[in-house]
Amino acid sequence: MSAAKPELNTIVHLFSGFLGTGKTTAIKSLLAQKPEHEKWVIIVNEFGEIGIDGAVLSGDEVPVAEISGGCLCCVAGPQMTVTVTKMLRENRPDRLIIEASGLAHAASVIDELNTPPLANSLTVGAVFTVVDPSQFIDSDFNLQALYQDQIGVCDVLVASKVDLCSDDVMNRFRERAAKLFPPKAFVAEVDNAQMKLAWLDTEVIQKPRYRITSLPDNTMGYQTQGFTFPHTSDFDGERLTQFFDALPSMTEGLVRAKGVFRVLGTHVWLNWVDGHWGANQVSWRRDSRFELIAKSFDADKIEKALQDALEHR
Structure with a gap:
């Protein structure tokens, strides 16, 4: 055979x-x-x-x-x-x-x-x-x-x-x-x-954490951080909403927060700016990712909150 x-x-x-x-x-x-x-x-x-x-x-x-x-x-x-x-x-x-x-x-x-x-x-x-x-x-x-x-x-x-x-x-x-x-x-x-x-x-795999380049050389004194999650990870929509609602209390001097997240098999873009956030569907199909700009924040605490927002099967 x-x-x-x-x-x-x-x-x-x-x-x-x-x-x-x-x-x-x-x-x-x-x-x-x-x-x-x-x-x-x-x-x-x-x-x-x-x-x-x-x-x-x-x-x-x-x-x-x-x-x-x-x-x-x-x-x-x-x-x-x-x-x-x-x-x-x-x-x-x-x-x-x-x-x-x-x-x-x-x-x-x-x-x-x-x-x-x-x-x-x-x-x-x-x-x-x-x-x-x-x-x-x-x-x-x-x-x-x-x-x-x-x-x-x-x-x-x-x-x-x-x-x-x-x-x-x-x-x-x-x-x-x-x-x-x-x-x-x-x-x-x-x-x-x-x-x-x-x-x-072209390499398409992202590191779990990365420094974003929105503020060159961090000249304004802001802290920046990006987080990525595998494309197979699904986020719970309700817990993700709670995470974005809680962001101002988890940071000092929050300026900008944005991310793309896989929710129920599709990807949504969440964008926090000027005290408000909104959501839209997007075509991104790689990882889920989140980027944050603020005067200060605990990156480990932010990552744990994101982990808690994942669907746990």
């Missing part, structure tokens, strides 16, 4: 971004650098019925499958599971690259990839979103939920078409990108979406 094949653990990378930002070009540039010993497969999601991007990517000796007629997370959702399963079974690849439609809600795609049966064979690696810097700094674009979703979910933010942007646009892009929360693991600036192969291995 032959030995059973080891369980497949393919690394999957999602590429999202609005129409025309250069996702296909970015993937083609990576294909040109693919190590000979690695086996890759690609799945392209087209909004229309005719797959153009799939045709562009074919011919590189890398299997390409297309899902057309809808975005991955809605109309084509069940088809994605079937297509991914088929590609994994037939090719047993080291990496799977998924190019999402420009209209795809990237967070929903990540949720499906992290859910059995796909989660049994896949590890979600660095997630990329390709943006046009001139759109990124445009307030009209940033008001669109879909645009916020695509930017919020990624680990690596790729500014394409940099050669077509003015210095003013790029300076405004860098300023806005530096303020994103949670912060990106890496922000790349490229001409014509030309990627570097090493970016696929």
Whole structure:
């Protein structure tokens, strides 16, 4: 009797971004650098019925499958599971690259990839979103939920078409990108979406505690601290509410507190500023994390309070 094949653990990378930002070009540039010993497969999601991007990517000796007629997370959702399963079974690849439609809600795609049966064979690696810097700094674009979703979910933010942007646009892009929360693991600036192969291995694991950079050199005398929790940890919504209500009494001179937390299988953004806090759903799908700025506080006490707010099974 032959030995059973080891369980497949393919690394999957999602590429999202609005129409025309250069996702296909970015993937083609990576294909040109693919190590000979690695086996890759690609799945392209087209909004229309005719797959153009799939045709562009074919011919590189890398299997390409297309899902057309809808975005991955809605109309084509069940088809994605079937297509991914088929590609994994037939090719047993080291990496799977998924190019999402420009209209795809990237967070929903990540949720499906992290859910059995796909989660049994896949590890979600660095997630990329390709943006046009001139759109990124445009307030009209940033008001669109879909645009916020695509930017919020990624680990690596790729500014394409940099050669077509003015210095003013790029300076405004860098300023806005530096303020994103949670912060990106890496922000790349490229001409014509030309990627570097090493970016696929961008580190996405966070330390349990970290110093945040909101106040350079701590010149204002404030204390800052960040905390992270594994992406599998769920927080209890009621206990999380009690934690935020109690924050002013747990700190001296509270200035800012913000965090993203996994609650009931989704992620919410809680933001305390000017004496009030509010909550919104966000597309972030990595860890849960909390950042605090105040005149003084006991970091161990804050961490214990956060631990107490976790769901205990």
